[in-house]
Amino acid sequence: KQEVTQIPAALSVPEGENLVLNCSFTDSAIYNLQWFRQDPGKGLTSLLLIQSSQREQTSGRLNASLDKSSGRSTLYIAASQPGDSATYLCAVRPLEGGGNKLTFGTGTQLKVEL
Amino acid sequence: NAGVTQTPKFQVLKTGQSMTLQCAQDMNHEYMSWYRQDPGMGLRLIHYSVGAGITDQGEVPNGYNVSRSTTEDFPLRLLSAAPSQTSVYFCASRRDSSNQPQHFGDGTRLSIL
Numbered sequence: 001k002q003e004v005t006q007i008p009a010a011l012s013v014p015e016g017e018n019l020v021l022n023c024s025f026t027d028s029a030i031y032n033l034q035w036f037r038q039d040p041g042k043g044l045t046s047l048l049l050i051q052s053s054q055r056e057q058t059s060g061r062l063n064a065s066l067d068k069s070s071g072r073s074t075l076y077i078a079a080s081q082p083g084d085s086a087t088y089l090c091a092v093r094p095l096e097g098g099g100n101k102l103t104f105g106t107g108t109q110l111k112v113e114l
Numbered sequence: 115n116a117g118v119t120q121t122p123k124f125q126v127l128k129t130g131q132s133m134t135l136q137c138a139q140d141m142n143h144e145y146m147s148w149y150r151q152d153p154g155m156g157l158r159l160i161h162y163s164v165g166a167g168i169t170d171q172g173e174v175p176n177g178y179n180v181s182r183s184t185t186e187d188f189p190l191r192l193l194s195a196a197p198s199q200t201s202v203y204f205c206a207s208r209r210d211s212s213n214q215p216q217h218f219g220d221g222t223r224l225s226i227l
Contacts, residue, residue: 046216106156
């Protein structure tokens with residue numbers, strides 16, 4: 001059974017700092033990996049999706065990498081801002097068995113302070 | 115652009131009551147899913163659908179029922195509410211089986227007394 005772990009569970013950084021969020025998964029047979037952002041009381045917003053054949057994806061100040069063989073992904077946030085404060089979740093889609101069966105991590109709660 | 119719309123946003127039920135959580139999407143997506151989010155456990159898949167008339171069970175289907183009569187709508191029914199079903203419920207959709215991101219609604223916060 002796929003297990004997804006995100007460490008740390010919470011992170012507080014000063015504004016302007018570059019930071020890395022970690023996601024690890026136990027089964028490397030994945031179709032893709034997706035990073036989401038969740039604001040309090042809201043749903044999930046997709047940030048980046050990395051296909052299994054890709055090594056990284058970039059969107060603005062965000063860069064996500066994927067090392068499928070080691071079961072790891074990182075989300076790099078450059079020049080963090082208070083508006084980046086949210087919970088960040090990663091989710092993996094299995095290679096087989098249905099495209100709806102995402103397995104989620106429990107998230108990293110990020111606080112960017114002024 | 116509405117995306118994925120869930121109603122109601124909040125609901126309080128008594129044990130044993132039944133209710134339906136509504137989910138609608140206006141993006142003509144084939145894939146739709148229901149998840150529940152509990153503290154410390156991440157999101158867990160309840161039921162999903164790969165098209166109108168096709169549904170299947172996810173990781174935690176017991177106590178829930180779904181149907182998919184149209185592409186747009188995917189309601190989740192609680193048959194006889196139990197306190198263990200207190201949770202935040204999210205509906206999600208995706209265009210198809212390809213490498214497309216999932217889109218989520220804002221959730222329904224459900225408390226069972």
